[in-house]
Amino acid sequence: MEEIQLFCPATIANVSCGFDVLGLALASVGDTMIIRKKKKPGITITKITGQDLPLATENNVAGVAGLAFLEASDYHGGFEIEIHKKIKPGSGIGSSAASAAGAVVGMNILLDNPFNFTQLTTFAMQGEKLASNVAHADNVAPAIFGGFTLVRSYSPLDIIPIPTPTELYATVVHPQIEVKTSDSRKILKNTFTLSQGIKQWGNMGGLVAGLYTSDYNLIGRSLEDHIIEPIRSILIPEFKKVTDSVKETGALGAGISGSGPSIFALSKGKEMAKQVAETIKTIYSKTGIDFDIHVSKIASSGVHKIS
Amino acid sequence: MEEIQLFCPATIANVSCGFDVLGLALASVGDTMIIRKKKKPGITITKITGQDLPLATENNVAGVAGLAFLEASDYHGGFEIEIHKKIKPGSGIGSSAASAAGAVVGMNILLDNPFNFTQLTTFAMQGEKLASNVAHADNVAPAIFGGFTLVRSYSPLDIIPIPTPTELYATVVHPQIEVKTSDSRKILKNTFTLSQGIKQWGNMGGLVAGLYTSDYNLIGRSLEDHIIEPIRSILIPEFKKVTDSVKETGALGAGISGSGPSIFALSKGKEMAKQVAETIKTIYSKTGIDFDIHVSKIASSGVHKIS
Structure with a gap:
C-alpha cells in the first residue's frame, strides 16, 4: 500500500x-x-x-x-x-x-x-x-x-x-470562543485538599467500574470533578445552567471537554443524546454566542x- | 434461627x-x-x-x-x-x-x-x-x-x-507497636499538589481496571500511593526496606494497611505470598520488634x- x-x-x-x-x-x-x-x-x-x-x-x-x-x-x-x-x-x-x-x-x-x-x-x-x-x-x-x-x-x-458500554453516546457543544489549553492551564490551582482528592479518586474508581460493568447509573454518579471543574468552568458561558439542565433532561452526567470551552454530556442511547442536544441549543440560542453541537457514539x- | x-x-x-x-x-x-x-x-x-x-x-x-x-x-x-x-x-x-x-x-x-x-x-x-x-x-x-x-x-x-482475581493473596505483617487511627490521621497533610493527585487517580483507575481484568501486573503497577504513604510510613519500622524487598521477592506491590502499623503485600498465588512472608520475617527478626505475619487469600x- x-x-x-x-x-x-x-x-x-x-x-x-x-x-x-x-x-x-x-x-x-x-x-x-x-x-x-x-x-x-x-x-x-x-x-x-x-x-x-x-x-x-x-x-x-x-x-x-x-x-x-x-x-x-x-x-x-x-x-x-x-x-x-x-x-x-x-x-x-x-x-x-x-x-x-x-x-x-x-x-x-x-x-x-x-x-x-x-x-x-x-x-x-x-x-x-x-x-x-x-x-x-x-x-x-x-x-x-x-x-x-x-x-x-x-x-x-x-x-x-x-471498555465502552455499547449504548454510550456523547453530546458536545462548542461555543465559538477560543480558550487555549496553555491559558486554561494557567488558572488552575496547584494544590488541593485531601477531602477533595478522596472524592476525586473515589469517583475515578467508580467511573472505571461503571465502564467495565456497563452500569450507566454508576457512570453518571461518578462523572464529578471537585478539583478542576469549579475553577475552569468560569471561562465557559452558561456552564452551570447547561450541566444542570442536561441532567434534568436525562443525561448521565456532564463536564468540561479537555480544557474547554466545549462541554460534553454522556447519555444512554442516541435518542437521549439528541434530546440533550436540544436542551443545550435552547440555552445557547439565548446567549448570542455562535456554537456547534455534535452527537456521537463513543468510538x-x-x-x-x-x- | x-x-x-x-x-x-x-x-x-x-x-x-x-x-x-x-x-x-x-x-x-x-x-x-x-x-x-x-x-x-x-x-x-x-x-x-x-x-x-x-x-x-x-x-x-x-x-x-x-x-x-x-x-x-x-x-x-x-x-x-x-x-x-x-x-x-x-x-x-x-x-x-x-x-x-x-x-x-x-x-x-x-x-x-x-x-x-x-x-x-x-x-x-x-x-x-x-x-x-x-x-x-x-x-x-x-x-x-x-x-x-x-x-x-x-x-x-x-x-x-x-471483583477479586482468584489467585490474589495478601501477606500482612503486624509489628507489635500500637498506632491509633486517630493519631495516624493527625500527621496527614491537608493539601497535596495537582501532580500528586493526577498520579493518584491514574493509579486508582489502573487498579480497578486490573481487578476487573485479573491483570496482576497492572494491579502491581497501580499499587502506588504518592500522597499518604510518604508521610505515614515514617511511623512504621523498616517500611521502605520491607516494601522494596517484597517486590524483589516477587510481590505485586505493597503498602500501609489501614492507618498502620501493619504493612500488606499482594501476590499472585499462595506460594509467592508465603515467600513474601519469609522475606518480611528475615527483615523484622533483626529489629527486635515482636511481630505477627498472616498469609491469606482475598475473601x-x-x-x-x-x-
Missing part, C-alpha cells in the same frame, strides 16, 4: 474525575487525512483544508508527530500528508491530537505496523507539545486506541484501554482506514 | 492509591462472634475472649453498631453478643470493623435480612466512629461485602463491590455463618 485515507476522531480529554488521565474517542466527529509513502525522506504537508494551519512540517502538529515517528523508524523514505480539518482548533475536542494521531497511525499502517499503539502515542505526544507546550497523552491516546483510555502513568507511559476504534 | 456463629474477616483499608475509599477482606484472618436473639430489648455483650475490651454496650464497637441497627429496625426484642477476638486492636487490619460488621450482619440474618449491605454498613460505621472518632466505611464495607469494595461517596453512601465473602 502506497497511500491511505484515514478517519481521525475527535476526542474528549479530562473526563470529569479523570483530569489528565482519562479520555474518549468520538465515532462520528473527526478529520480525514491522506498519507502517501514517498521515496524522498522527511515529511511534506501538501494540503490542508477546512482551517488555516501552517504547512511547514516543523510548525504543524502532524508534521512534528511524523518526524518523531521517522526518527524512531529505520525507514529511509518519507511521507506526504493531506489534512482535511473538520474539528476546529481550540474547541477542546482534540483538534491537534486528531492530526498528530492520524499522521503516526497512517505511517505505521503504510510500513506494516512496526510500532505498537503506546509507541505511536509517544510520537503523537510530540505534536501535542507543539500545540500546547505540554506533551500530554489524554487526547492522543484515545485518538489512537479508540474508546475510553486511561493514561495510568507518564513515566513510564502506561496506557490502559477501558470503539481510534484512527482507522476509510475507503 | 435463634443463634448464629459468624466468621468476621480482618480487612485492609486505604489500599495504596485508594486512600479512604478502597478496602479488601481477608479470607482466613478474623474473629468469631456468636449472636443470640433475645426477647429482652437492647444489646448485651455477654463475653469477650482474646482481648481486654469493654463489655458495656455503649463503649463497645459491636454494641454501638448493634444499637444503630436496633434503632433503624422495627424489631422489639434484643440480642446477646459474644466476641472471640483474634485480630488485635490497633493492628491496622480492621479489628473494630470486624466486630461492628459481625454484630450487624448477624442480627440481620437472625431477623431474615430486613436491611441491605449498604444499610448495614451505615450501622457498622457508628461502631467505627466510637473506635476512631471518624465514621469511616473503608474497613466495614469490605468486612460486610467481602472482596475489594470501593466507597465511591459518603454522601450519599455509595459502595461498589469490585470472596464478608462476615458469614460458620457451623
Whole structure:
C-alpha cells in the first residue's frame, strides 16, 4: 500500500474525575487525512483544508508527530500528508491530537505496523507539545486506541484501554470562543485538599467500574470533578445552567471537554443524546454566542482506514 | 434461627492509591462472634475472649453498631453478643470493623435480612466512629461485602463491590507497636499538589481496571500511593526496606494497611505470598520488634455463618 485515507476522531480529554488521565474517542466527529509513502525522506504537508494551519512540517502538529515517528523508524523514505480539518482548533475536542494521531497511525499502517499503539502515542505526544507546550497523552491516546483510555502513568507511559458500554453516546457543544489549553492551564490551582482528592479518586474508581460493568447509573454518579471543574468552568458561558439542565433532561452526567470551552454530556442511547442536544441549543440560542453541537457514539476504534 | 456463629474477616483499608475509599477482606484472618436473639430489648455483650475490651454496650464497637441497627429496625426484642477476638486492636487490619460488621450482619440474618449491605454498613460505621472518632466505611464495607469494595461517596453512601482475581493473596505483617487511627490521621497533610493527585487517580483507575481484568501486573503497577504513604510510613519500622524487598521477592506491590502499623503485600498465588512472608520475617527478626505475619487469600465473602 502506497497511500491511505484515514478517519481521525475527535476526542474528549479530562473526563470529569479523570483530569489528565482519562479520555474518549468520538465515532462520528473527526478529520480525514491522506498519507502517501514517498521515496524522498522527511515529511511534506501538501494540503490542508477546512482551517488555516501552517504547512511547514516543523510548525504543524502532524508534521512534528511524523518526524518523531521517522526518527524512531529505520525507514529511509518519507511521507506526504493531506489534512482535511473538520474539528476546529481550540474547541477542546482534540483538534491537534486528531492530526498528530492520524499522521503516526497512517505511517505505521503504510510500513506494516512496526510500532505498537503506546509507541505511536509517544510520537503523537510530540505534536501535542507543539500545540500546547505540554506533551500530554489524554487526547492522543484515545485518538489512537479508540474508546475510553486511561493514561495510568507518564513515566513510564502506561496506557490502559477501558471498555465502552455499547449504548454510550456523547453530546458536545462548542461555543465559538477560543480558550487555549496553555491559558486554561494557567488558572488552575496547584494544590488541593485531601477531602477533595478522596472524592476525586473515589469517583475515578467508580467511573472505571461503571465502564467495565456497563452500569450507566454508576457512570453518571461518578462523572464529578471537585478539583478542576469549579475553577475552569468560569471561562465557559452558561456552564452551570447547561450541566444542570442536561441532567434534568436525562443525561448521565456532564463536564468540561479537555480544557474547554466545549462541554460534553454522556447519555444512554442516541435518542437521549439528541434530546440533550436540544436542551443545550435552547440555552445557547439565548446567549448570542455562535456554537456547534455534535452527537456521537463513543468510538470503539481510534484512527482507522476509510475507503 | 435463634443463634448464629459468624466468621468476621480482618480487612485492609486505604489500599495504596485508594486512600479512604478502597478496602479488601481477608479470607482466613478474623474473629468469631456468636449472636443470640433475645426477647429482652437492647444489646448485651455477654463475653469477650482474646482481648481486654469493654463489655458495656455503649463503649463497645459491636454494641454501638448493634444499637444503630436496633434503632433503624422495627424489631422489639434484643440480642446477646459474644466476641472471640483474634485480630488485635490497633493492628491496622480492621479489628473494630470486624466486630461492628459481625454484630450487624448477624442480627440481620437472625431477623431474615430486613436491611441491605449498604444499610448495614451505615450501622457498622457508628461502631467505627466510637473506635476512631471518624465514621469511616473503608474497613466495614469490605468486612460486610467481602472482596475489594470501593466507597465511591459518603454522601450519599455509595459502595461498589469490585471483583477479586482468584489467585490474589495478601501477606500482612503486624509489628507489635500500637498506632491509633486517630493519631495516624493527625500527621496527614491537608493539601497535596495537582501532580500528586493526577498520579493518584491514574493509579486508582489502573487498579480497578486490573481487578476487573485479573491483570496482576497492572494491579502491581497501580499499587502506588504518592500522597499518604510518604508521610505515614515514617511511623512504621523498616517500611521502605520491607516494601522494596517484597517486590524483589516477587510481590505485586505493597503498602500501609489501614492507618498502620501493619504493612500488606499482594501476590499472585499462595506460594509467592508465603515467600513474601519469609522475606518480611528475615527483615523484622533483626529489629527486635515482636511481630505477627498472616498469609491469606482475598475473601470472596464478608462476615458469614460458620457451623
